Amino acid sequence: MTGNEDTAARLQRVRRLLDSAGLTGAEVDVAGHESEIVAVAAPASELARLRELAPAMKALGFRYVALELGAENAGQPPARRPMNETSRELP
Amino acid sequence: MGDDLRVKQARLEAILRECGSLCIGYSGGVDSAFLAVSAVDVLGPERVLAVTGRSEAYPAVQHEMALEVVRSFGVPHIEIDTDELNNPDYAANPANRCYFCKTELWSGLVPLAADRGLAVVADGANADDSADYRPGARAARERGVRSPLQEAGLTKQEIRLLSRARGLPTWDQPASPCLSSRLPYGLAVTPERLRQVEAAEDELRALGLSEFRVRHHGDAARIEVSPAELDRAAAHAGELARALMRVGFPRVLLDVEGYRRGALNESLVQLKAS
Numbered sequence: 001m002t003g004n005e006d007t008a009a010r011l012q013r014v015r016r017l018l019d020s021a022g023l024t025g026a027e028v029d030v031a032g033h034e035s036e037i038v039a040v041a042a043p044a045s046e047l048a049r050l051r052e053l054a055p056a057m058k059a060l061g062f063r064y065v066a067l068e069l070g071a072e073n074a075g076q077p078p079a080r081r082p083m084n085e086t087s088r089e090l091p
Numbered sequence: 092m093g094d095d096l097r098v099k100q101a102r103l104e105a106i107l108r109e110c111g112s113l114c115i116g117y118s119g120g121v122d123s124a125f126l127a128v129s130a131v132d133v134l135g136p137e138r139v140l141a142v143t144g145r146s147e148a149y150p151a152v153q154h155e156m157a158l159e160v161v162r163s164f165g166v167p168h169i170e171i172d173t174d175e176l177n178n179p180d181y182a183a184n185p186a187n188r189c190y191f192c193k194t195e196l197w198s199g200l201v202p203l204a205a206d207r208g209l210a211v212v213a214d215g216a217n218a219d220d221s222a223d224y225r226p227g228a229r230a231a232r233e234r235g236v237r238s239p240l241q242e243a244g245l246t247k248q249e250i251r252l253l254s255r256a257r258g259l260p261t262w263d264q265p266a267s268p269c270l271s272s273r274l275p276y277g278l279a280v281t282p283e284r285l286r287q288v289e290a291a292e293d294e295l296r297a298l299g300l301s302e303f304r305v306r307h308h309g310d311a312a313r314i315e316v317s318p319a320e321l322d323r324a325a326a327h328a329g330e331l332a333r334a335l336m337r338v339g340f341p342r343v344l345l346d347v348e349g350y351r352r353g354a355l356n357e358s359l360v361q362l363k364a365s
Contacts, residue, residue, distance in 0.1 A: 031342060033278050033309035039344050044325040050347040051321075066313055066344035067325065070332025 007035055010060045014038055017056055021049060027068070041068040092256065096249055103243035107133040110211040110239070114204035116196055117141035117168065118149070119157020121247065122215030124261040125254045126240055128164045130213075132257075140209060141166050144173040144196045147282045148269040150289055152296070160261060171199050176280060186276045189227035192269070197234040216241045217250055223352075265302045266352060274307050287312075287339050294334035298327060303350055305335070311342035315350035 011028050018026045018040065027041035038057050040050060047067060054065040092100075107113065113130045117123045127141040143149075143157055161168040173195045175181045181191035197212065204212045214231055216238035221228075231238070240250060247266075254262035270285045278284075284307050291305040291312055302317035303324075312335045316324045324331060324345060332343040 031308060031311040031313075031344060033275070036275070037308060037311065037313060037344065039311075039342075040347075044328045047321060047325045047345075047347060054347050064313060065347050067328075067347055069314075069328045069343040069345050070336060071342040072336060 036063040038062040039066050039068045106239045112138035112209045114209040114212045115141045116214045121261045124160045126215045127166045141168045143170045146173045147285045148271045182280050184280045187226035190230050193227035193230035213237045218246045290338040291335050312340040313344045315346045318349040321349045
């Protein structure tokens, strides 16, 4: 398994984890110079739930779990999925 | 003040008297501020010199506090320029980066102290620091730098209590390591990245947050705020994102676990465990 395939597989597992916790449709992506961060685009009100899920996501090999607040290229997120609520407050 | 703390304070005073005269590596943080003022209290200002090493990695907000303390408490003080960013070993940002920074600092302070007839060079390391990963401590040991607060067994919390009793404005100041500590190991330390981090943290301060770090991950800023302020930060997600994009971060993230000291050392713990 290559690094990219590994990352894709880990992101898929994160999505399943989020789905099982009721956060269906939340966008997930990696960030950082070593892809060490899993970034979840979800409503800010879901922060507490994401905090509870953080240990499980870190167990998949990510060092940090973060809530996506905004990005310059937010129009084309790499892992976009349908989401019931608006997850980003953009400038 | 408890008996144990009185004993430790007396031990510190005895250590300072035994030193005779002191040249202190002084950042203006909780520990070095308390050490500098204690040294002046015990030895008198003519036997103490606080020295601040300045570079792009030293936060301006910390510099202001450093100057306020020496002015208010009559601590003799000078500044020297340090050039660690031009050392490739430092700029490459290895896990022992602090070793190269402190080597640069003590290489300036040790001869300076000798020139001025000051017997001992000291840092503000405390008893808690021995439990953390501190490659900078090795540079201090190699050059004979002493750590009076650590030798007296004083913990950070105890130093805060004693600082408050002495009237130091630093007593409740959050820990404030250099700006390079905001970059994960392996991501090169550059003046531009340090400026981005400093500007971003100024923005967070202006938004009313008090304990936080902006971690620079190359393609993103990852904000850590204290768990007590996490919900507040989340409620201002849009403002945070706009503020940090203004200072040049293309992507802004909020760490869901919040600020924890030495968070970037977590990668080292993972490496050791694997």
